[in-house]
Amino acid sequence: MGYQLELRHFTYFLAVAEELHFRKAAERLFISQPGLSRQIKQMEEIIGAELFIRNKRNVSLTVAGEYLKKEIAYIFNHIDFTVKQTALIDKGSEGEVRIGFLGSAIQTVIPELLVKVDEEYPKIQFSLEEMSNYDQVKAIVSDELDIGFVRLARVPDGVCIKEIQTDTFSLVLPKDHLLNKESFKSVAQVSSEHFVLFSSDYSSIYYNKIMSICEDKGFTPIVSHKSVHAQTIFKLVESGLGVAIVPTSLQYGFDLNVKFLEIPNITQKAELSVIWKEDNRNPALEKVKKFL
Amino acid sequence: MGYQLELRHFTYFLAVAEELHFRKAAERLFISQPGLSRQIKQMEEIIGAELFIRNKRNVSLTVAGEYLKKEIAYIFNHIDFTVKQTALIDKGSEGEVRIGFLGSAIQTVIPELLVKVDEEYPKIQFSLEEMSNYDQVKAIVSDELDIGFVRLARVPDGVCIKEIQTDTFSLVLPKDHLLNKESFKSVAQVSSEHFVLFSSDYSSIYYNKIMSICEDKGFTPIVSHKSVHAQTIFKLVESGLGVAIVPTSLQYGFDLNVKFLEIPNITQKAELSVIWKEDNRNPALEKVKKFL
């Protein structure tokens, strides 16, 4: 009375259901026959159903027992899988890593990372979302994101940052613009044009860097439009609404009618960094961090 | 070492996972806190994964623990149902089929189905529960329901859907409303009245259909109230808070002071569908499916 069903009962039941012989089943389970008999009887009482028909010389399953046998096999299978999966997740060799990125990181850095991780941990999955610097930092802090690819100088307490790539800057012009690779010597040559820039979000380091490129060459750019998405900026340039300065690696992967001219003789570099939360509890992140 | 996972561990784990507090969880389980602590620790050793993070002042789930919690809830549900089914089968029943339905399906379709099944399989039992579209889909997916009667256009992967009835729409008016069978020619006649509608849940197909009936006749209804239950809608209409458009079959089975006027000259039909899960393991469902 008041007993509780346990997996032990299921194990014993399956053995008897397969052997259809209490002594043999008991042997297989390395327990004594009376012990087994009693557990099965208890099980029948708990469930409230007769599972076996014993007529002193042979044992057979009832219809209810037949049904239960199928289900228990399924349940055990499910539990085994779940337990194994749980251990894998704990060890980080399975699970999901949520990545945020600026458009300019998707061309080179991220694909390389994914390939390397996939080689060693093929069961780790990724979710990718293009986000602004600001949103990434917020999402990292609130544990909605595991890794962010940003262009920032400072991050809040508890967030780690590591520089992983430096890039040169390029001037982006409409395809039919007069300037070309040979004639382009300095950004000062476009000092009178309108500029399309990335919005300054969270940290203004990126925005300021581009301003300083111009100021170093003796002029302050006239900013006509701002956007967070590279695609949009290129479209604006293509439409003749201005010129832009962006990291050089952005020239790959888009199919637009603009030309890139790498800017010579400047000290500014576009630095791409990875960020993650120090006490992030996703074990899969540990594995991925090795590749950063 | 050499210990075996038991359902007891799962029960205890769930209690701690829900309370996130060892003492409170122990109280709920009517055992002592140290006993619980030891069982959880043992469980972590057996599985080979850290399930909780205890830092002396508060307890939280690890990612692996989070995963396990979800799965265990599912496993328990499955075991409970299996045990109940086994007992039912033992008692000569061929099992239970759990049915969910929208209020508007109980008048005609479900009684017909039950009678037909009962003729051929008098030993199959039914449990019936009125539920919203959304709740039915959720319950079907999590194996808490075998069959649902819904008004939906799309269902998630793994769920089957079959249209089984089309119905006309009727306008529902207070008993003393001026309009009657003879004078009612078009819904446009009530374009200035307030409308009481079914809430749009999960899929908005049903809601949109009613809106389109009005729009086809050249007006947008003023929606003053929404409800999921037919009974409530009728009560609101009766009280003079608005008029309603519902499937015609709803006029039977309620005893309210409202009148139904079938809407003429419209193309919209109210389609009722049955849904069930593709890999549902309830053998009684197989037998019932033939009658759908």
Add this chain to the structure above:
DNA sequence: AATAATTAATAACTATGGGTTATCAATTGG
């Protein structure tokens, strides 16, 4: 800064009940 009140973990114990051995009653086969 000192004290009180929390938390979960440890240690040592107690007793429930799973598992044991010994035996029985029933069936079958030579």
Add this chain to the structure above:
DNA sequence: CCAATTGATAACCCATAGTTATTAATTATT
């Protein structure tokens, strides 16, 4: 009719779930 084999019963034992008492660590209160 006796030997052999079946599962069930009865009485015992001991592993371990669960107990009480205590500790270590942390936070809140004075």
